Amino acid sequence: MKSALSQTNRDLLHQVSALREALRVTQLPALLERYRASVIDICSVLEANLAKNLVVLELGVDSVRPDVLYQTSACCQLFDIINNRLSAPVIRYHERDLLALTVLDWLHQAHPATRGKPFGLASGVFSIFPHPKWPAIYFMPISSQIAVRYLPLLYHEFAHLLYALSKPELDDLIVDFQKIVKRALAPRAIRDGQSSNDEIRRQIQTAWRESWAQEIYCDAVGLTIGGASFLHAFSHYFRFRSSDEYFRRQDVLLRLRHPVTWLRIQLLVTRAERYGLGDAARLVRKEWRDMQDFL
């Protein structure tokens, strides 16, 4: 067991070292240097933990071997995430990333909480990995990296990072919002023999509390930053994607991280009108009503 653990830790050290070198030598624009440095730092911490495992194994105390086994497994799993996810924005960098990276840099510079925060870009559906301590990774489809139409959707993803950095305060707001949700869902009366639907109500409250409220917040921030450009990008991206954007069965919807898009559109156009974006709001409302009527 001791020699197998030792061998695994040494092998991992070689792999981390190889990855670090690949990260170091990749040609990058200045906008990604901070990201590169932060991933290399994470690799350095991992290397230190692996080296510590080897030191502990050599101390000759048998009782710690299960702990070293757990440590070794943890290091393997963490390296998988660094290798297969965190490294992508560096290793796959292409000059078509520059437009999106410039927009993201502008966003990050605009807010004190994100000014020094490293960020990277990778290919995928619009999403983000937002973490208070790790570098942020934004994802966008390849076609969107070389066009401007859907760039404003990055504002919604940026809002997830803002949420992560202010989580305690924003969670408190959501807890307050829960009271409104609970009141809205409370039955007016329950007849004898009728099921109370308590479980469904609990699931709806959980969905709003754990994910949907944050998505609505991010939509609102996206609109606040991007105005009509965000509203149009959002509407164009979703309007003909699928009838699921207009209606979902309750049991399916309650398993999703986002509320139904139709609801998000209604909230966005209402907010857009308050922001003085009446023309854009009317156009989007009509587009979605026309599609809803068609369906």
Next chain:
Amino acid sequence: MSEEWLDIQGFIADHEVLQAINDLSIGTKLELAGVRDPTVEASIAGARATLERFLAELDAATQSVAEDDSRICDRNQRQIAQAFQQARSDQANFSSVIVRSGAKAGAALLAAADKPAKRALVESLDELRRIVSGHQSTTLAAIIEEF
């Protein structure tokens, strides 16, 4: 934010706690064996601080879950609290001080000074590790599926 990245967030949070558990467990076992090592000793204070923070949050979360959990906005935090609650009612498989007495009482054990307290700490860390690893294995399964 996608489901996958929520799972990775949960994995990272669990990883930090597990790292601290492993570091403190190794440090305490070495102390019990009368062996000293500067590399290990350097990580103990940080491990203790991480676990103090985690146990304080866990205590608040388990109270919320025991009531109606409408104050927990984080799915991962809710799941860990529920796993801890389940362990507390599974007396056949969990009998350590931290699980029997609760997260807040268990935090006092982190600075164990005498040998019986250190042995109790090692036992508690082992059970806490089982609970957190159990949660991490479900998020890891989801992440690995993505690969």
